[in-house]
Amino acid sequence: MRPMTSGASIVDLGKRCGRLVWPPACGVCGGATPAIEPTPGELVSLVAPGGDAELCERCAHALALGADDVVDVCSRCASPVGRFLGGPRCRRCGWCRHRRLGFARAVALGPYEGILAEAVIALKYRNRHALARSMAARLAPRVRSALSSSLPRRPAPVAVAWVPAHWTRRVARGYNQAEMLGSALAKALDVTPLPGGGLARRRRTPALLHLGADDRLAAVRGAFTPRRRARAALAERPVVVLVDDVLTSGATLGACARALRDAGARRVLAAVIARRTTEP
Ligand SMILES: [Zn+2]
Numbered sequence: 670m671r672p673m674t675s676g677a678s679i680v681d682l683g684k685r686c687g688r689l690v691w692p693p694a695c696g697v698c699g700g701a702t703p704a705i706e707p708t709p710g711e712l713v714s715l716v717a718p719g720g721d722a723e724l725c726e727r728c729a730h731a732l733a734l735g736a737d738d739v740v741d742v743c744s745r746c747a748s749p750v751g752r753f754l755g756g757p758r759c760r761r762c763g764w765c766r767h768r769r770l771g772f773a774r775a776v777a778l779g780p781y782e783g784i785l786a787e788a789v790i791a792l793k794y795r796n797r798h799a800l801a802r803s804m805a806a807r808l809a810p811r812v813r814s815a816l817s818s819s820l821p822r823r824p825a826p827v828a829v830a831w832v833p834a835h836w837t838r839r840v841a842r843g844y845n846q847a848e849m850l851g852s853a854l855a856k857a858l859d860v861t862p863l864p865g866g867g868l869a870r871r872r873r874t875p876a877l878l879h880l881g882a883d884d885r886l887a888a889v890r891g892a893f894t895p896r897r898r899a900r901a902a903l904a905e906r907p908v909v910v911l912v913d914d915v916l917t918s919g920a921t922l923g924a925c926a927r928a929l930r931d932a933g934a935r936r937v938l939a940a941v942i943a944r945r946t947t948e949p
Pocket residue numbers: 695696697698699700724725726727728729
């Protein structure tokens with residue numbers, strides 16, 4: 670049981686109590702979420718993080734179903750693969766076998782479809798903080814297990830970074846969904862983010878989805894630079910969990926990972942909500 674001494678806990682309690690009267694809409698579809706049932710005589714239970722209380726029953730159920738499919742993915746790029754290729758011993762699937770990704774491995778909640786695609790869109794366009802927390806809570810155990818299996822002999826202090834948005838986009842949208850997710854994941858992992866998220870975006874980059882592989886790499890080359898105080902932090906915490914909402918070609922995450930490695934990161938693990946595999 671967590672003692673309620675800080676101001677933050679009291680604010681949190683207020684929010685939780687408010688939810689008894691006005692249950693929030695589902696972070697993904699906007700539907701009604703389950704009402705909180707207070708336990709008589711145990712008001713403190715309301716302070717506990719809501720978890721699935723941020724999602725309606727349909728979305729929570731769909732996410733739980735998707736969680737069963739995680740073993741059959743490439744451990745390096747998180748692509749869905751055949752049943753005998755996936756899992757921790759898989760080194761490289763057909764897609765990433767001949768690619769230099771920039772990051773050591775990637776963790777996703779699942780393929781970019783159904784509920785995960787809906788969640789990514791809700792996070793990107795509807796400013797859903799609660800949804801970011803909910804996704805981060807699901808990602809955290811997978812990140813922890815990827816970290817411990819990829820660094821079994823040389824565990825090192827971990828930091829969290831995220832793919833930065835160009836300032837013009839941040840101003841237009843009001844937030845960066847990768848930052849929202851990265852901050853939530855850092856909290857869920859109980860690690861400190863790199864100062865300012867670690868990286869800055871020097872210039873706006875075009876949408877990469879319909880570009881060829883070479884054009885994508887050219888579009889992001891040199892687009893990211895480490896923030897001034899990130900180097901000092903990386904000297905102390907050289908393993909980085911780099912967060913974005915989606916991994917598609919890996920060009921953006923790869924460019925960010927290279928910038929972090931140039932600034933002193935020893936190993937970079939990419940963590941995303943969904944793995945999109947529409948390209949050949
Ligand atoms: Zn829903």
